Amino acid sequence: MRFTSDRRLDDGVRERDFTLDGVPGVLWTSGSAPAPLILLGHPGGLGAMYPRLVGRARGALAAGFAAATLELPGCGDRPRSAAADEARADLRRAVAAGEPVDDAVDRLVLPLVEEAVPEWRALLDALLPLPEVRGPAGYAGGVIAIGLRLALVEPRIAAAVLFAGSFVPRAMVEEARRVTVPLHVLLQWDDEGNDRQRSLDLFDAFGSAEKTLHANTGGHTGVPAFAGEAANAFLARHLL
Amino acid sequence: MRFTSDRRLDDGVRERDFTLDGVPGVLWTSGSAPAPLILLGHPGGLGAMYPRLVGRARGALAAGFAAATLELPGCGDRPRSAAADEARADLRRAVAAGEPVDDAVDRLVLPLVEEAVPEWRALLDALLPLPEVRGPAGYAGGVIAIGLRLALVEPRIAAAVLFAGSFVPRAMVEEARRVTVPLHVLLQWDDEGNDRQRSLDLFDAFGSAEKTLHANTGGHTGVPAFAGEAANAFLARHLL
Numbered sequence: 001m002r003f004t005s006d007r008r009l010d011d012g013v014r015e016r017d018f019t020l021d022g023v024p025g026v027l028w029t030s031g032s033a034p035a036p037l038i039l040l041g042h043p044g045g046l047g048a049m050y051p052r053l054v055g056r057a058r059g060a061l062a063a064g065f066a067a068a069t070l071e072l073p074g075c076g077d078r079p080r081s082a083a084a085d086e087a088r089a090d091l092r093r094a095v096a097a098g099e100p101v102d103d104a105v106d107r108l109v110l111p112l113v114e115e116a117v118p119e120w121r122a123l124l125d126a127l128l129p130l131p132e133v134r135g136p137a138g139y140a141g142g143v144i145a146i147g148l149r150l151a152l153v154e155p156r157i158a159a160a161v162l163f164a165g166s167f168v169p170r171a172m173v174e175e176a177r178r179v180t181v182p183l184h185v186l187l188q189w190d191d192e193g194n195d196r197q198r199s200l201d202l203f204d205a206f207g208s209a210e211k212t213l214h215a216n217t218g219g220h221t222g223v224p225a226f227a228g229e230a231a232n233a234f235l236a237r238h239l240l
Numbered sequence: 241m242r243f244t245s246d247r248r249l250d251d252g253v254r255e256r257d258f259t260l261d262g263v264p265g266v267l268w269t270s271g272s273a274p275a276p277l278i279l280l281g282h283p284g285g286l287g288a289m290y291p292r293l294v295g296r297a298r299g300a301l302a303a304g305f306a307a308a309t310l311e312l313p314g315c316g317d318r319p320r321s322a323a324a325d326e327a328r329a330d331l332r333r334a335v336a337a338g339e340p341v342d343d344a345v346d347r348l349v350l351p352l353v354e355e356a357v358p359e360w361r362a363l364l365d366a367l368l369p370l371p372e373v374r375g376p377a378g379y380a381g382g383v384i385a386i387g388l389r390l391a392l393v394e395p396r397i398a399a400a401v402l403f404a405g406s407f408v409p410r411a412m413v414e415e416a417r418r419v420t421v422p423l424h425v426l427l428q429w430d431d432e433g434n435d436r437q438r439s440l441d442l443f444d445a446f447g448s449a450e451k452t453l454h455a456n457t458g459g460h461t462g463v464p465a466f467a468g469e470a471a472n473a474f475l476a477r478h479l480l
Contacts, residue, residue: 215453230470
């Protein structure tokens with residue numbers, strides 16, 4: 001890992017850009033005491049996502065955490081995948097036509113999960129040794145399939161906040177039954193792009209003894225500020 | 241209203257029993273500064289419910305509120321209703337047999353709502369003038385049909401925490417669409433006695449621009465402590 005920038009935001013948050021095996025990412029810390037790390041998940045495209053990510057990072061830091069994120073495969077400045085672009089186009093077509101989406105979801109999301117999850121695990125390898133960072137770590141955000149897989153396979157992830165989405169490969173619903181870490185699922189009740197019933201079915205499938213669903217009125221990007229605070233309170237209960 | 245007892249609990253909470261037009265109830269306060277009042281709903285039977293109610297009252301007081309409750313019609317020491325007893329027996333039979341419950345629910349719950357809601361409004365009339373109590377008031381608990389009707393007809397109720405239950409008369413689902421105060425609905429995901437889908441449908445029906453569903457693993461009485469704290473944080477956001 002190589003840091004490429006190091007700056008203080010106006011509220012004293014330290015923000016460092018880095019590349020990890022050529023993949024860009026951002027680390028946010030405050031102070032020098034080691035803080036548990038929250039991995040901030042997102043749908044890809046760090047440039048466009050930056051304003052929302054830095055807001056979520058500030059919330060995590062205020063709750064006592066460090067926060068980091070990583071560009072997703074095929075997104076932002078990373079090399080695109082022709083297969084993923086085709087699957088994404090097929091998915092958009094299927095959604096617009098009201099047709100079954102499962103095939104396109106499998107072709108789009110399964111390779112993304114297979115490629116991204118090892119990268120996020122390598123991110124833990126790179127960041128946890130820093131003096132400002134410690135475990136246990138948490139995951140917070142979408143892509144829900146990435147968070148689901150990380151929660152299942154990565155023992156350093158001790159709790160996860162998952163943003164509900166219905167684009168979860170069918171095979172991964174079975175994986176959800178084997179997840180055991182505490183989960184906090186955020187569902188936007190009026191999300192125009194996701195199938196509410198599929199999100200509820202996935203929540204039902206998770207095997208965790210402690211799982212909480214917070215559903216709020218509003219569309220996909222309308223997560224209210226108090227819901228973000230409640231998610232950080234959940235992470236604090238389990239990681240601090 | 242006539243106070244019939246006045247004592248300090250070991251944590252300094254002041255607990256007063258009272259009767260209001262012959263109906264028993266309890267008021268919990270701390271300190272003498274006026275605090276917004278939370279009406280604590282329950283399924284009836286103050287004696288058996290007392291341990292859980294005093295725990296919820298302590299949580300409300302810790303969050304900055306006063307709290308009060310009232311016995312329900314036909315419950316505890318109040319005169320029983322032969323029609324309600326018959327409807328309750330029919331409902332139990334229908335649930336046990338897996339048969340439709342709507343007719344029994346209507347016969348049990350509609351008269352209960354019609355009788356209880358004016359009593360809880362009279363409770364506001366009696367308590368809000370006290371120096372330790374002020375509006376706006378909130379409602380928190382079951383019976384969800386009582387909370388729903390109160391939220392609809394009582395302008396002094398400015399926010400409500402509703403414990404999800406599926407025994408809501410069909411006609412009242414239409415009332416739910418006209419509710420506009422902020423709502424926070426608690427749903428026990430594994431509630432053995434309630435139909436989850438009906439609870440989700442009712443949540444969907446509420447007309448409130450701000451409504452939040454908090455679903456947690458566990459059975460009917462297994463609401464986790466952190467869910468109670470989140471409900472009080474919701475009330476504090478709207479009433480304090």
